[in-house]
Amino acid sequence: MARVVVDVMPKAEILDPQGQAIVGALGRLGFGGVADVRQGKRFELEVDDSVDDVTLERIAEELLTNTVIENFNVSRVAGE
Amino acid sequence: MARVVVDVMPKAEILDPQGQAIVGALGRLGFGGVADVRQGKRFELEVDDSVDDVTLERIAEELLTNTVIENFNVSRVAGE
Numbered sequence: 001m002a003r004v005v006v007d008v009m010p011k012a013e014i015l016d017p018q019g020q021a022i023v024g025a026l027g028r029l030g031f032g033g034v035a036d037v038r039q040g041k042r043f044e045l046e047v048d049d050s051v052d053d054v055t056l057e058r059i060a061e062e063l064l065t066n067t068v069i070e071n072f073n074v075s076r077v078a079g080e
Numbered sequence: 081m082a083r084v085v086v087d088v089m090p091k092a093e094i095l096d097p098q099g100q101a102i103v104g105a106l107g108r109l110g111f112g113g114v115a116d117v118r119q120g121k122r123f124e125l126e127v128d129d130s131v132d133d134v135t136l137e138r139i140a141e142e143l144l145t146n147t148v149i150e151n152f153n154v155s156r157v158a159g160e
Contacts, residue, residue: 001115007122008122009122009124019123022123022143022144025143026139026143029142029143031135031138031139031143032128032131033127033128033130033131033135034125034126034127034128034131034139035081035126035127035128036125036126037123037124037125037126038123038124039121039122039123040121040122040123040124041119041120041121041122042087042088042089042119042120042121042122043099043102043117043118043119043120044089044117044118044120045114045116045117046114046115046116046117047113047114047115048112048113048114048115050113051112051113051114055111055113058111059106059111059114062109063102063105063106063109063111064102
């Protein structure tokens, strides 16, 4: 078994209202110095060793990401 | 400015229905070999260099994480 992490983040040109809400809340709570927050998703997958990188890219692109508004990054976690 | 990533994941003992739904969908779509999926959140913060690690931990723990059901991990992204 291998562990794979897929990070999915809103594209830079896409407005991120959740992130902006967090920036506002931080200011009200007295946490200064945070200029920007973007909120995305993180998926941790446990996959058989038979699942290759091409398949992982397809899973990330076709099921986990809305590619109109989001970018994704697939990485295998070492040591497992 | 520094870039900080906060990963928030459901605790291991917490049921993750979103992740289980993805496992089911992968099977129906013909992607075999995925044993488990856990879905969490990823936050990317742009912070002033004046914001120290203790403050970042507090932001993650008090605002970004529901510590009853989630764990968090704070990491600074090198090279920025």
